[in-house]
Amino acid sequence: MTEICFIGANGHQRNIINEARKQPDTYRVTGFSPGAPGEDINGLRHSAEGFDAREYPDAEAMLGALKPDIAVVCSYFSHNAAISRYALEKNISVICEKPLAINLQEYNDLYDAAANSRAKIAAMLTYRYNPRFQAAKKAVTQGKIGAVRLMQAQKSYKLGVRPDFYRRRETYGSTLLWVGIHAIDWLAWLSGGKFVSVYARHSNLENMGHGELESSAAAEFTMENEVIATACCDYYRPDGAPTHGDDRIRIAGTKGVIEIMREKAVLLDSDGESELTPELTVDSLTDFVGYMRGEIPLLTSEESFYATKAALLATQSAESGGVVAFD
């Protein structure tokens, strides 16, 4: 039996609760709490109904009392790194909302805590479990498009009305960190390459009253072997659009092009266009528990940190206006 506690209600915690609910003989949700003083966890309280879970006023009290196998950390983005570190230091594994941290100091502290812990940590880079993205990964790995040379990724969301903590950099981080990180993860994951440098810009103009939240951003990465990649994100998807998000990536290689768009992954090569067959995947909770047991997962701690670091450096570039080199 794997015991899970939930901390905070401002992320994708419901995905994990729903995954746990499907396997009651495997998972027990034993507790939940806010991650920050005053955090509204009504949604979490509701999601946890039907589990024999106890509510705590704060994460530290809960983790000390219940000693779960996994803490799911989904509080304000500014609070997730410290909570995750606290859990790792107690050798409790962590599934944390992405990004793992919203500044480099907390990133480094968390990275060190993970290195010194017997527990694992993964960010909620949910596209790792998407059958179309897995199909693209498989096709690239099989050499279907030859050597990857140019990638263009896009995340576009409906803005709607976001909670207050999105409106302050101090609690939100940045749109490159919250939205862009997915696209940034695709670039490294799908190509198998490493980042060399990044140049990024972002703007919080015309953000419909959302304070400091950036409504548009673009990052241009140079990768190993002069691979070039862009990641654009915005909150301008119109209310009239059929889906919340417009996720895309185009991967151009020496033998062909793979493109994910409108819920399809398509290969274009010398034979013309063909849709890639979606790859069956495990859910993120199953993957993570296997990882805790020593199995090879679809998403590692190292990859979770890498995407976070890249999004942090992109944000740093957007703030400074200059090119930022990776280590």
Add this chain to the structure above:
Amino acid sequence: MTEICFIGANGHQRNIINEARKQPDTYRVTGFSPGAPGEDINGLRHSAEGFDAREYPDAEAMLGALKPDIAVVCSYFSHNAAISRYALEKNISVICEKPLAINLQEYNDLYDAAANSRAKIAAMLTYRYNPRFQAAKKAVTQGKIGAVRLMQAQKSYKLGVRPDFYRRRETYGSTLLWVGIHAIDWLAWLSGGKFVSVYARHSNLENMGHGELESSAAAEFTMENEVIATACCDYYRPDGAPTHGDDRIRIAGTKGVIEIMREKAVLLDSDGESELTPELTVDSLTDFVGYMRGEIPLLTSEESFYATKAALLATQSAESGGVVAFD
């Protein structure tokens, strides 16, 4: 009667010849020549059949002898600026293959020559005459998407086997100058905004034996009002693709998104998706002749220079690795 001479056979000169051929009472093609010593103009010779056009060994001799109204300049990209300048100095108007110049010195010299000439010059920014792009321009101007905030443009071509002069920077310029310039022009034209700075990268790795030719490139522009825009171009369109080029632009605004892709221009707004009706346009020769007569054209000299300058600065950034500011 408008008299036209053709110089060089390494650009889109055939488009203009075909436009002239449709109106024999309006246009006379009086001569043609190579633009550079040794330039193969067999294609031009063939295209000029049926016109009473005389072949000359070089442009200077031809322009001096025939004094046409228009010189169409399509030689090696390295030669076009000097030939165009020669024509402008003789008050002969010029339709020149884009870019107007492949380095800043020649750009400045040509710009000065245009300012001091009674004649006009336009670059072959052919999308100005594309009914879908005109439809997008109209919709943006009408405020259908509100304020433009983020743009992503793409040019992808089949590489095939290119002539030798493409393989040397000295004669080719760069892929940002030859291919990217279209996408760069879209950004300024369709948004109506000005560039503030550019960061670009390009690579000539994996270019199928094409020497110095860059097979991939990406430029990220900051524009007025913190508008962000990217232009990506590559030569990786597979042979099996249904068309030579994969031209795209996505324009995200505060009220909607316009996207041109796969020969369609689509508006997405609060009412959902709708295809924009293609706008009837004149051909580029008719437009230019009207411009010479003082009419307002679809493409001005100033806009032709602006796109060239932006592509030159993007290339400068890609070479230097740093951000380049516009004047």
